[in-house]
Amino acid sequence: MGIGARLTAGLAVAALTACGGGTGDGERAGGGIRGFDFFGGGSEAALDELRAVAGEPLVDQIVSLEIAPTPGGAIVSAVGLPPTQGYWDADLVRVPTEEPSVLLLEFRLLPPPEPRPVGTQPSREVLAGRVLSLQDLAGISTIAVQAQRNRATSRR
DSSP states (O other), X not given: OOHHHHHHHHHHHHHHHHOSOBOSSSXXXXXXXXXXXXXTOOOHHHHHHHHHHHOOOBOSXXXXXXXXXXXXXXXEEEEEEOSSXXXXXXXXXXXXXXXXXXXXXXXXXXXXXXXXXXXXXXXHOEEEEEEEEHHHHTTOOEEEEEOSSOEEEEEO
């Protein structure tokens, strides 16, 4: 699957998860299902605990970086390559920098709950994305996504 198809699929999932106006406690207004519970239970507290224990490590390598302009800002999407299959809950987390014109994002994700095979590179690739507003981009000339072993950069 190409990066365009992955980005489209990721955006569709993000749009679906954003639907339904929450009540503030993770439940949808008027009942219904929660996205995290849809595939087999769990709770936001359990996910937060797992993040705390795992420490949300950086992905091993950045494979690609794409910045797609939108009328209200931009969508940053990056493909990362962890060391084995099974890594999940990928996120691009903004971290402070000393240079005000650089927006630095760390590609963080959670490891598999049990050991997994290495597999082929395409079977290990993980996509993460982040929407940036025009306010987020004000004064920014460089967007960089950091992994453990490399960094991908885009300048405008």
